[in-house]
Amino acid sequence: MHEKLRAALDSVHAEPELKAATRAAVARRIRQRPARALRLAPAVCAVMVILGGPWLYFTPTAHISIDINPSLELGINRFDRVISVEGWNDDGTALAETLDVTHLSYTDAVEHILSSDPVQTLLESDAAVEIGVFGDNASHCARLLAGVEACTNGRQNAHCYQAGSEEVEQAHNCGLSYGKYRAYLELAALDPSVTVEQVQGMTMRQIRERIAALSDSAPAAGSAETPVSGNHQNQQTGPGHHGAGHHGE
Template sequence: MNRIKDAFSAIRAEDALKAGTTRFMQAEIQKASAKKRPAGKRIAFASAAFAVLFFFGALSYISYFTPTAFLDFDINPSIELSVNRFGSVIEAHAYNREGEQILSEANLKYKTYQDATRLIVDAAVGGGYLRDEAMISVTLQTDNIDEENQMLISVESSMAAAVSEHHIAPRAEVFPVSAEVRIEARGQDVSPAKYLAILALQKVDPAATVDSCRDHSIGEIRGLTREHHGGAGEIESGGRQASGGPDSDMGHHGGGHHEAITLP
C-alpha cells in the first residue's frame, strides 16, 4: 500500500490555490464583519429605541389619562365627568344614588363628552328624572379658555339634540365655574351648580346647610331662596343658562363667552 500512499503524497494544494482561497475567505470574513453591527452598538441602539418608545408611550398614556376639563351634570341625578384633552371621558363620578343609577345604566367611560352628554340625558329621561318642568344644570371647569368655549357650545348642542329626541323641553343652564368652586363643591360632595345654589340660599337663610339641602334639587333650593328673598328678582349664584340667562327653556341658545363663576 505504500505505492498508493506515495502516489497520493505527490498531490498537494498549489500555493496559488491556497493563497487565493485564503484571500477569498478573508474578504468574506471582512464583508460579514462590516455587515454585522458590533454587539455593544446593537444593544445601545435597541436600548435607545426602547427608551424613545417607552418615553412616547408613557407620554401618551399620561396625556390620555390626565383630565383637562370637568363637566358636572345636575338633573337631580348628579354626575361629574373628567374629560381629557382629546375630549374623551376618562372618569365618571356620581354624587348621589340617582347618579349611581345613571352610571350603572350608561357606560360613559372613553366616550366623547358629547356622546356622554346624550347618554346621560337619555338615561335621565328613561329613569323618569327629566321631564318638561325639570331643570338641567351643567357646569364646566377647565383652564383652557378656547376649550371652554368650544365645550360649552358642544354640550349645549348635544343636550338640545338629546331632549328634542325625547320630545321634552326642560329648562337648562350650562355655565363655566372656577377650579376653586369645583373643588369646594367636590369637597362637600355636591355638584358645583348645587353648591352655588346653596351658597345663594345661605345668604338669605343662614340656617341652611349643605347637608340639609343635599337631597333637594337645584330648582327646589332656588325656590326656597326666592321665598326668603320675598320672591323678587333673580338669584345671583344661579349662574347662566344655555340661552344666556337663568332658567330658560332648552332650544334658545346664546353665543359669546361665558365668565366662569367664582366664589364670592
C-alpha cells in the first residue's frame, strides 16, 4: 500500500497553467501594494485628523499679552483661535473671569477685550495699553501682530510689538506678563532700586509716567534709551524689546 500511495501521489503535478496563474497573482500583489497603501491614505488621514485634531487645536502656537493694569495673556492655536485666557495679576485674573473669548478668532477676542467695560473705563482715563505677540513661529507671530495692529488702529495710547519666546519665559519666571516685564526693565535701567514686587502693583500708566519722569529728570542715568513720551509713542527700543513694534495712530 505504501508503494501504491507513493506512486499515485507521484503522478500528481501542478499544471503549468496553475503555476503561471500563481506567479501572475503574486506579481499583481507586488504591484498592488503601493496602490493599496494609497487607497488607505484617506482613511489614515481621517484617523490622524480624528486623533490628532484635538491636539492640533488645543496646542497654543503663540500668545498675545495685553497689559493695561490688568495683565492678560491669550493662548492662540495654529488656527488663530483663542484657546486660553490667563490673568497675570489680580486685576487680570478678575478680568479673565468676566471674559468669554475662548474659541473666538484672536482679532475678535482683542476687540472684545478692548471694548469691555473695565478696559474702556481705563482707556478713557488715558491708560496705556500694550499688546505683545510672541511664539516660536516668527511668521505666525508676524501675521498675528498685523491683525492686532489693525484692532488697535486709531488708539493713541496703544502699542503693539512682537517678542521672542525666551524673553517671555524670563518675564514669566519673574511672575510678570511680558508687557509689564518690558516696562519693568525700562524702569529698572533708570531706577535700579525698583523691584519686581513694586512693578506688579503698578499700572502700565504709572510705570510709563515713572519712566518718563526719570528720563526727563535724569537723562544722565546712563541709559542710551530713547526717551519715552507720555503717550508711549517711542517705546520701540526699550530694554528687553527685541521685536518689531507699532504704535496706534
